[in-house]
Amino acid sequence: xxxxxxxxxxxxxxxxxxxxxxxxxxxxxxxxxxxxxxxxxxxxxxxxxxxxxxxxxxxxxxxxxxxxxxxxxxxxxxxxxxxxxxxxxxxxxxxxxxxxxxxxxxxxxxxxxxxxxxxxxxxxxxxxxxxxxxxxxxxxxxxxxxxxxxxxxxxxxxxxxxxxxxxxxxxxxxxxxxxxxxxxxxxxxxxxxxxxxxxxxxxxxxxxxxxxxxxxxxxx
Amino acid sequence: xxxxxxxxxxxxxxxxxxxxxxxxxxxxxxxxxxxxxxxxxxxxxxxxxxxxxxxxxxxxxxxxxxxxxxxxxxxxxxxxxxxxxxxxxxxxxxxxxxxxxxxxxxxxxxxxxxxxxxxxxxxxxxxxxxxxxxxxxxxxxxxxxxxxxxxxxxxxxxxxxxxxxxxxxxxxxxxxxxxxxxxxxxxxxxxxxxxxxxxxxxxxxxxxxxxxxxxxxxxxxxxxxxxxxxxxxxxxxxxxxxxxxxxxxxxxxxxxxxxxxxxxxxxxxxxxxxxxxxxxxxxxxxxxxxxxxxxxxxxxxxxxxxxxxxxxxxxxxxxxxxxxxxxxxxxxxxxxxxxxxxxxxxxxxxxxxxxxxxxxxxxxxxxxxxxxxxxxxxxxxxxxxxxxxxxxxxxxxxxxxxxxxxxxxxxxxxxxxxxxxxxxxxxxxxxxxxxxxxxxxxxxxxxxxxxxxxxxxxxxxxxxxxxxxxxxxxxxxxxxxxxxxxxxxxxxxxxxxxxxxxxxxxxxxxxxxxxxxxxxxxxxxxxxxxxxxxxxxxxx
Numbered sequence: 001x002x003x004x005x006x007x008x009x010x011x012x013x014x015x016x017x018x019x020x021x022x023x024x025x026x027x028x029x030x031x032x033x034x035x036x037x038x039x040x041x042x043x044x045x046x047x048x049x050x051x052x053x054x055x056x057x058x059x060x061x062x063x064x065x066x067x068x069x070x071x072x073x074x075x076x077x078x079x080x081x082x083x084x085x086x087x088x089x090x091x092x093x094x095x096x097x098x099x100x101x102x103x104x105x106x107x108x109x110x111x112x113x114x115x116x117x118x119x120x121x122x123x124x125x126x127x128x129x130x131x132x133x134x135x136x137x138x139x140x141x142x143x144x145x146x147x148x149x150x151x152x153x154x155x156x157x158x159x160x161x162x163x164x165x166x167x168x169x170x171x172x173x174x175x176x177x178x179x180x181x182x183x184x185x186x187x188x189x190x191x192x193x194x195x196x197x198x199x200x201x202x203x204x205x206x207x208x209x210x211x212x213x214x215x216x217x218x219x220x
Numbered sequence: 221x222x223x224x225x226x227x228x229x230x231x232x233x234x235x236x237x238x239x240x241x242x243x244x245x246x247x248x249x250x251x252x253x254x255x256x257x258x259x260x261x262x263x264x265x266x267x268x269x270x271x272x273x274x275x276x277x278x279x280x281x282x283x284x285x286x287x288x289x290x291x292x293x294x295x296x297x298x299x300x301x302x303x304x305x306x307x308x309x310x311x312x313x314x315x316x317x318x319x320x321x322x323x324x325x326x327x328x329x330x331x332x333x334x335x336x337x338x339x340x341x342x343x344x345x346x347x348x349x350x351x352x353x354x355x356x357x358x359x360x361x362x363x364x365x366x367x368x369x370x371x372x373x374x375x376x377x378x379x380x381x382x383x384x385x386x387x388x389x390x391x392x393x394x395x396x397x398x399x400x401x402x403x404x405x406x407x408x409x410x411x412x413x414x415x416x417x418x419x420x421x422x423x424x425x426x427x428x429x430x431x432x433x434x435x436x437x438x439x440x441x442x443x444x445x446x447x448x449x450x451x452x453x454x455x456x457x458x459x460x461x462x463x464x465x466x467x468x469x470x471x472x473x474x475x476x477x478x479x480x481x482x483x484x485x486x487x488x489x490x491x492x493x494x495x496x497x498x499x500x501x502x503x504x505x506x507x508x509x510x511x512x513x514x515x516x517x518x519x520x521x522x523x524x525x526x527x528x529x530x531x532x533x534x535x536x537x538x539x540x541x542x543x544x545x546x547x548x549x550x551x552x553x554x555x556x557x558x559x560x561x562x563x564x565x566x567x568x569x570x571x572x573x574x575x576x577x578x579x580x581x582x583x584x585x586x587x588x589x590x591x592x593x594x595x596x597x598x599x600x601x602x603x604x605x606x607x608x609x610x611x612x613x614x615x616x617x618x619x620x621x622x623x624x625x626x627x628x629x630x631x632x633x634x635x636x637x638x639x640x641x642x643x644x645x646x647x648x649x650x651x652x653x654x655x656x657x658x659x660x661x662x663x664x665x666x667x668x669x670x671x672x673x674x675x676x677x678x679x680x681x682x683x684x685x686x687x688x689x690x691x692x693x694x695x696x697x698x699x700x701x702x703x704x705x706x707x708x709x710x711x712x713x714x715x716x717x718x719x720x721x722x723x724x725x726x727x728x729x730x731x732x733x734x735x736x737x738x739x740x741x742x743x744x745x746x747x748x749x750x751x752x753x754x755x756x757x758x759x760x
């Protein structure tokens with residue numbers, strides 16, 4: 001079981017912030033099946049301080065929807081009082097790209113999504129976001145939600161001595177019920193359709209024919 | 221004790237040496253237009269290559285060390301065509317070089333002079349796969365990686381893996397008894413090949429051979445049909461073993477039946493840094509004891525190998541080195557795909573891999589192993605691949621050494637079997653010997669060692685700015701004599717080919733060599749199959 005690549009980038013960023021002296025403690029959270037404890041151990045081996053595993057499903061194929069995850073995270077945020085929440089921008093199994101945004105809305109916090117770079121100074125963070133048109137730099141006031149995109153950093157390998165140390169770090173196991181959250185699915189799939197196939201084109205024999213066809217189609 | 225040829229001169233890797241030391245056998249026929257016309261009629265124009273530019277890849281080996289001068293390369297599509305080809309070549313005494321992916325390292329797959337190249341490139345189909353037993357039957361020209369993907373889609377894997385997997389053909393693998401990265405777990409091809417179909421240069425039986433085993437071959441008595449998918453078959457001499465490792469000198473393998481292994485549900489890979497070679501062997505002992513039944517690969521490389529791979533290959537880095545590759549991910553604090561707080565460059569690195577059916581069990585085994593080797597000091601640093609991407613990256617470090625050496629400059633390559641505990645002494649002894657003669661690090665000469673430590677197999681390489689006969693004369697026969705003194709093998713897995721054709725006696729005594737010659741004479745009286753290679757000629 002390996003960590004969602006965007007989450008791995010978020011963990012790496014958290015560790016770098018701690019190495020820079022900006023962060024004092026890194027708490028890693030995973031919501032899902034019991035085996036997700038492995039990914040928490042990997043994060044602890046990379047350098048996180050302690051982990052919380054919220055067991056919310058028995059079967060790895062059972063999907064926990066973003067809103068349910070966001071509600072659980074909101075409860076954990078209330079307990080832990082972090083200055084910054086770093087998350088992967090999306091999970092590569094369902095590509096929803098929704099949890100970070102929903103969490104920000106539930107908390108009433110600022111959000112900086114698709115982060116390609118983060119600079120923290122005092123109670124503000126300057127985040128460079130990767131958007132369709134290019135790069136956008138915004139400033140948010142902490143505490144805030146930041147979701148990590150691909151180019152934020154390249155995660156480190158966990159070294160053996162750290163893998164050994166990680167086994168002694170705290171990993172607490174909870175359930176969705178402990179936070180009063182019902183994870184039953186609320187979304188229903190209304191319709192699934194393949195994108196329309198490309199229709200075959202037509203070959204024309206000459207430029208004149210091309211022009212007349214374009215005219216007939218009302219294009220020129 | 222093994223007898224040694226007193227004044228053996230092994231054919232060197234330098235191109236100049238080759239043409240001086242070996243003479244073209246005047247008894248062989250020479251390609252004429254009539255021959256080409258026959259081939260074209262048999263194989264179609266697409267199956268015959270005569271254009272000099274198009275012939276270049278058939279004439280030259282992967283390392284660009286051995287260059288032949290064939291005028292024609294053939295691409296048959298069926299066993300029947302191969303049989304017809306060999307019948308014709310035999311009748312005309314045309315020498316033949318069977319060629320698969322042409323990834324060999326001892327000059328065995330390219331012509332020395334104008335031998336006809338018979339390529340298996342057009343014979344690449346899977347013929348049969350049994351999903352219950354995992355037995356695969358394929359034509360000899362099927363590429364190893366394609367077969368592994370095919371088996372993978374059905375929950376199985378090929379029982380061998382090597383760096384050349386994207387290009388090498390299964391027929392070539394069998395002909396050279398290729399070893400590779402996972403021999404320590406899945407055994408050698410002598411065990412995993414269940415059957416073969418081979419075309420012999422001369423017919424040994426009349427048309428329509430007797431017995432129900434006639435199969436699709438039989439033909440004109442030169443197709444040896446041993447193609448079975450049976451695990452157990454004790455009916456007479458096990459002839460297929462002769463062809464496994466015969467390097468194309470007895471016949472052309474046209475189809476292979478092989479036992480695939482179940483694809484493991486759990487794969488783990490650790491990259492470890494060791495402070496000395498005794499530490500490497502200690503870690504190997506611990507790995508055998510604690511990982512035993514799930515151990516699937518144990519490889520080692522010395523520190524210069526790691527530097528070579530990271531310096532000469534794009535995107536390859538050693539996760540255990542601070543700052544990564546030479547042109548690494550830039551400065552500043554931060555990951556850049558490496559571990560942190562590591563001790564700096566270690567003299568040796570090991571890759572330890574497990575294949576198993578249960579992830580939880582295997583992880584526990586791996587954890588206990590790692591604790592043990594960190595605890596007793598045989599390992600000072602390491603990392604466990606946390607994803608397939610990380611595992612691929614770590615393998616690239618080890619598998620890329622060969623390519624990095626070729627990019628650096630001239631390479632003299634040796635592949636030997638030696639007692640494991642003293643294996644690296646050869647590297648150190650040669651390094652000192654070359655340095656004392658002025659071929660040290662300041663002369664740009666690197667002596668490096670890496671390889672399949674789980675199999676007692678060292679890949680000794682000497683990297684130099686250019687080929688130099690003076691340097692070569694310091695290396696050979698010193699290396700062969702050293703190996704012979706230690707009762708080792710002068711070729712663990714690469715084979716003899718052209719490179720070591722005069723050196724067989726360093727590892728095999730006169731009775732063995734004579735029996736090999738007799739078998740060759742019975743099967744190939746005209747000696748047209750891959751001449752000048754493997755067997756030394758009888759002393760005059």
